[in-house]
Amino acid sequence: MPTATCHCGAVRLSFPELRLDTMRRCTCSMCMRRGAVAVSVPVEDLTVAGAENLALYQFNTNVAEHYFCRTCGIYTHHRRRSNPSEYGVNLGCVEGMDLSAFDAIPWNDGRNHPKDR
Numbered sequence: 001m002p003t004a005t006c007h008c009g010a011v012r013l014s015f016p017e018l019r020l021d022t023m024r025r026c027t028c029s030m031c032m033r034r035g036a037v038a039v040s041v042p043v044e045d046l047t048v049a050g051a052e053n054l055a056l057y058q059f060n061t062n063v064a065e066h067y068f069c070r071t072c073g074i075y076t077h078h079r080r081r082s083n084p085s086e087y088g089v090n091l092g093c094v095e096g097m098d099l100s101a102f103d104a105i106p107w108n109d110g111r112n113h114p115k116d117r
Contacts, residue, residue: 030066
């Protein structure tokens with residue numbers, strides 16, 4: 001079972017399958033600033049240990065939920081605005097993952113999101 005942790009280890013995520021075919025970056029203002037690569041995990045499949053150490057950030061439509069560790073500040077995951085039945089998990093937090101091993105990571109056009117219209 002794949003696991004993901006923040007830098008200090010206070011927050012630990014686990015999920016049954018790491019689907020690298022879903023990895024992507026986004027051009028929305030939040031994603032561009034954090035620069036993370038996310039993979040999709042269905043909401044019902046994500047287990048969070050240390051949730052009391054998470055901070056929530058929302059902006060614009062307040063649909064997406066962006067989670068960060070209160071101690072080390074690392075973005076661990078977010079509930080998607082484009083698909084609220086999925087979380088985007090920060091691939092850089094997944095144990096054993098080397099992001100430099102991936103040549104091309106797809107981009108989503110978050111600047112022109114259909115829910116902004």
